[in-house]
Amino acid sequence: MLFVTSNPGKAREAEDILGFDVEQVDYDYVEIQSDSLEEIAVYGAREAYKELGEPCFVDDSGMFAEGVGGFPGPYSSYVYSTLGLDGVLRALEDIENRTARFDCVVAYHDGSEIHTFEGTVRGRVAKEPRGEGGFGYDPIFEVEGDEQGRTFAEMSPDEKNSVSHRRRAFESFADFIA
């Protein structure tokens, strides 16, 4: 099945979890502005299907910090590349509620309709970046339930991938397909 993403690593991860062949298609579908990852992914899957003409799926992810209305949310990538982690931490200074979540939504166009699957990891925004692994917000995201209170960037890739929001969304997608 076609996974429309610019990231070959994501396609391999999806194949591992889904248990069937996944072919990466690097088509730059339209991402709309919305507070909702689901709306963005559904629109993207529709656009990608129009272009490709066969069943395909897309995903979208973001970190949502509860104390600031879900910021940076759907715009996590833009905010990372402009403010950076330091800027995000400054913006969160004095914010007592540091609860956050990573969400991932997969939208699958089966040729006639679109199905969505969501995965979430709950956690907190750290006071400063910790760890060398991962990418994006991983160094400032402390995973809920981790006994050592580590950030995603302090885990090995396998550890992170075993609990990640993306894995959870793909597992839900895999259940549906099965």
Place this chain on the structure above:
Amino acid sequence: MLFVTSNPGKAREAEDILGFDVEQVDYDYVEIQSDSLEEIAVYGAREAYKELGEPCFVDDSGMFAEGVGGFPGPYSSYVYSTLGLDGVLRALEDIENRTARFDCVVAYHDGSEIHTFEGTVRGRVAKEPRGEGGFGYDPIFEVEGDEQGRTFAEMSPDEKNSVSHRRRAFESFADFIA
């Protein structure tokens, strides 16, 4: 001519500047994610024309702070409603380069092609909010060239409107139509 906007105040302002009848249409066209206001407005004008079937225009605006890669830029409205002005100011703490600009792009679909018109006001991000007027980022935007160093929110509506990015974009649009 049709101005596709949810804001009746903008439609009246446009009519004043353009010098011909402007009818507000409150159609919620798709806004795409992009670093470029022009791309967002062009896509929106195309969508709006598809829906309405007659010449129409849309506009998009944002505040771009140079020291943080243009943040919040196209996502100014989302960032205002999540981080708020205080959060934006915290994110800019320790950032020495406080140069900023307000940009507005008007995209006009004439029935066969799309024309764009840009207006810019240069300024700086203030250290704290000042003034009671305006909306959005006006209290933290100090207008370049103002002898009293005022923010947009410290000006009367007429003063602000006489130099605003939106006026400049509409004036450029008016010249084209004339």
